[in-house]
Amino acid sequence: MEFQPHHVALTVSNIEKTIEFYKKFGFKEVIRWKAEDNSLIVVHLKLNNFILELFSFKDVKEGAVEKELFEDLKHKGYRHFALKVVNLEEVSSKLKEKGIIPINKINLGKTGIKYFFVKDPEGNFLEIVEDKRKF
Incomplete structure (x- = not known):
């Protein structure tokens, strides 16, 4: 069995601002999916063979990321x-x-x-x- 890195997923509150940030590192948007009721947007950004998967929920909940x-x-x-x-x-x-x-x-x-x-x-x-x- 052989494994290779594929993707990391992040849930974000402002998907467009986040996409623009990661584009500055060379990521390109390759997939965008949107729920009919606008409750969820999923975007795949690709850099070489690596995908950053972004989720944006209408009712996003704050995470536990520390400032330091x-x-x-x-x-x-x-x-x-x-x-x-x-x-x-x-x-x-x-x-x-x-x-x-x-x-x-x-x-x-x-x-x-x-x-x-x-x-x-x-x-x-x-x-x-x-x-x-x-x-």
Whole structure:
């Protein structure tokens, strides 16, 4: 049996604003489904072979995302997903030009990768990593 990453799902309150945010990272909208009664919209955004699945419910409920990254990591369940880049410093500068400000400085993680985080319009953490490890 062989498995490959396929998608991560997020529930959001403002789907259009969230789509525009992720398009700045190179995601493209590939699927949009809308319930007849407008109670739900599902959008698939694709980046290479990875899909970000967005759900937007008319009666969306607030989640338990903490404002501070370290405190958020203490909760069970989904905490963030990461996008890998070749040059972290260059990407950080380009994102700032697009109005996306990292919430922390570039760090070297305990597992040997360099990283920083941003937040999407819904407050979800998105990690940007430079991983040159050889396994």
